[in-house]
Each structure stands twice: as structure tokens, then as C-alpha cells.
Amino acid sequence: MPRVGHVTETGTQRSFASRVRRWLRVLRDDLWTLEADPLPRSGRLRLLPHAVLCLAALGITIGDTAQLQDNGRLAFGLAFPIAIAQGGAVVLALRRPIPAWWLSLAATLLGALMVRQRLLAGDAHDFTWPWTAAGLIAHLVVLLLLALRVPARVAAEALAVSLLVTYVLHNIVGAPEQQGTAVLAILLFAVAAALGMALRGRREAKAELGRQATITAEERARRTLLEERANIARELHDVVAHHMSVISIQAQVAPHLVENPSEELKENLAGIRQNALDALTELRHVLGVLRSENREDPYGLGEPGTGAAPDAPQPMLDRLDALIENTRAAGLDVVTDVSGEAPPYPTGVELSAYRIVQEALSNALRHAPGSEVRVEISHDFHGLSLGVVNSRPQRTVPPSPGAGHGLLGMRERATMLGGRLTAAPTEQGGFAVSAFLPRGDAPPTVHP
DSSP, rough: HHHHHHHHHHHHHHHHHHHHHHHHHHHEEEEEOOOOOOOOOOOTTHHHHHHHHHHHHHHHHHHHIIIIIIOOOOOOHHHHHHHHHHHHHHHHHHTOOOHHHHHHHHHHHHHHHHHHHHHHHOOOEEESSSOHHHHHHHHHHHHHHHHSSSHHHHHHHHHHHHHHHHIIIIIIOOOOOOOOHHHHHHHHHHHHHHHHHHHHHHHHEEEEEEEHHHHHHHHHHHHHHHHHHHHHHHHHHHHHHHHHHHHHHHHHGGGGGGGSSHHHHHHHHHHHHHHHHHHHHHHHHHHHHHHOOBBTTTTSSSSSTTOOOSSSOOOOOGGGGHHHHHHHTTTTEEEEEEEEEOEEEEEOHHHHHHHHHHHHHHHHHHSTOOOOEEEEEEOOSSSSEEEEOOOSSSSSOOOOOOOOOHHHHHHHHHHTTTTEEEEEEESSSSSSEEEEEOOOOOOOOOOO
16 A cells, blocks of 8 residues: 555655656757847838837936946946846847847846845845836836737746745845835736737737738628629620520521421521520520619619619620719719711620629719710720720718729720729829720621
């Protein structure tokens, strides 16, 4: 039985020793480092905190030198280096907080042991020990700067070591004829470390919130872009469905345009018509998923007095006049300038041109109420040039939840067709949208 107890006791001791060694390794990894961690510049104040801390370091050096030399009876050759170390620790903490903390702690320990010899010899009386007033302030600032920039665990370890050194000096080493500063130092160090950890936690939470806001904005932009692409895909499917309907009708009518058509011709035309009908059926299934419910146009830019009917033909260039009239009715002074003779454009070009002008007028109506808008349309052999320029707003602009995603959609449409689009504020306080859409090699538009 005693042997079992002996074995149990030895195992407990080994477990305790293992925990101690593990804790010492953690302390070594956390506190035995020269890694730089500069104090960040604070916005508008920039270097003001750095300048204040440098002035405080100068005051600490002067005050500590006077106290150690006059009250502690140390020679200037000993008092001044200790004071320089205390003040220098504050400056060093601006860039390397952990080495600065070690420097402050070592200077305090060295100064306390030297002054203790003078107290034992009776040369010094009523000395603030183990922390001098200037040394206490210096270590307080260093500990605060450290807690502001290192993880909470490292700050707690530095605080624990500082408190341990203070306890050992005051209660184990001790000194006669002294005014104890241990209790005050323990309280102030704990407050400084807690304050630094709280401020660092608040700064990290704010930074994380900013990162989340950025991620949310990026995700919103990505979602808007995907929605715009889905709208483009839906519109292109509408165009394809229209042409497939035309093919089906032409295949059905073609046999009646030829006298005595052969059976092979009838079979081929019937096969073409059946394939077109099958493709049209599949497209309608896709459109049933892609199309949304009827939505009222919030800016009055659609058909007068109606919502956007999902089964209506897609708008082309011939409906720009109705779009501009509705915009004028909503309160904008719109002037149009059309140059060149409109050649036959592919359906995608006309549809995208209409949507770009629609979005630009919608933005002008939302962000520049009461402004003058000029819509320029230029036709040539190479393609279609669009320009929508509005003047500065004449009335107070109401707050808008938009985040520029309409511009993403316009650029997406132009890029999809191999064109380009630019959008930027003008020098007069307005906004200008300019786009070029190439004609491409698609067949001419056939309107239903």
C-alpha cells in the first residue's frame, strides 16, 4: 500500500512538473521575442500620440534621474542609465512592445536592488520602493501599449510577471525605511492591462465588422451581377423563342408555296417544324423559371400605366421614344439627338441599347432630379454609339439605397456584345454614360 501511494504521489509530481514546463515554454514563446509591432498612426491625429509619448519619456528620464540621485542616494553614473532605460522603454514600446516591457522591468529591478543597498546602509530614507514614481508611470505606459497590440493571453502573462516581480521585491526581498508602492503598482498595472485588452478587443471587433461589411458589399455586387446576367439570359431566350416560332411557321407554310412538293421535302419540312416546336417547348420551360412576376415600374420608365409584363415582346430601339416621353412626364427635361441612318441591328444590340438608355435615365431621375438630360444616338456602319449626359441636380437629392450596381449591369451588357461603356461624373456636377455596341454578324432584327 505505501508503495502504491508513493507511485501516485510521484505521478502527481511529474504531472505538475510537466504542466510547469509547458507553461514556461508558452511564456518563452510569447514573451521572449524581438518582433516589431509598430503603434499604428491614428487617422487625423497621425503622429501626435507618438510625440506625446516621446515627451513623456523625456519627463520620465529627468524625474527618475532626480529621484534616484537625490532621494535614493545613487551616483549620477548609476541613476542616469537606469532613468534612461525607463524613459527609453516608453519610446521603444512604440515599435517593439515586448522588448520595451522587458527593458522597463529590468531597469526597475536593478534600480530597486541598488536603492535597497542604500536603504540598508541608512543613506536613504522614506524612498518609494520598489517602484519609483517615474518608473511606475513608465511601466504603466509600457504595459498599456503592450496590451493594445498583443493578444490578450500575452498581455495577461506580462501582467502576471510584473505582479510577481513586484510581490517578490516587496514581500520577499524587502527593504527598511521605505514607502511601499507595491499595492498601488498592482492596482494600476491591472487597470492598464485590462484597459489595453478592452481597447484592442474593440478595435479588432470594429475591423472585423469592416471586413464583414466589405464582404457583404462584394457579395451584394456579385449577386446583382448574377441577377443582371440572368435577366440578359432571359431576354436572349425570349429572342431565340421568337425566332424559333418564326422557323416553325415558315416550315409549316413552305409546302404550300411549291407546286406538287415531293414527299422528301414535306418530310424534311415537317421534321424542321417538329424540332422547332420541341425546342420552343423547352425554351418555354426555361422561361417559366427565369421570368419573374409582374413588377410595377417604380420610375415610370416602362409602358404608360402598366407594369412590366413578362410575356410582352422585348423592347427595341423603336420604343425609345415612349421611354423618353415617360421620363419627361416624370420630371426630367430630356433632349434627343439622333445622327446617322439606323441600319438593321441584331436583336441583342437593340435590346441592350434600350436597357442601357433606360438605366441611365433611371439613374438621372433618381440621383439628379430636375436636371437636363441629353440623349445622343449615333448610327454608322461599325455599330451604335449611345450617350446620356445629365446636368447637376436642381433639387435636393433624396437618399438612395443603390450602390452602383446598375452600372455593373450596363457594363455587362456592353461587354457581352464586344462593346464598351464608360460612366463618370462631369466637371459641371452632372453624370455622363457613354457606350458603343458593335453591329456584329447577326441577322437583322425581325420585330414581332
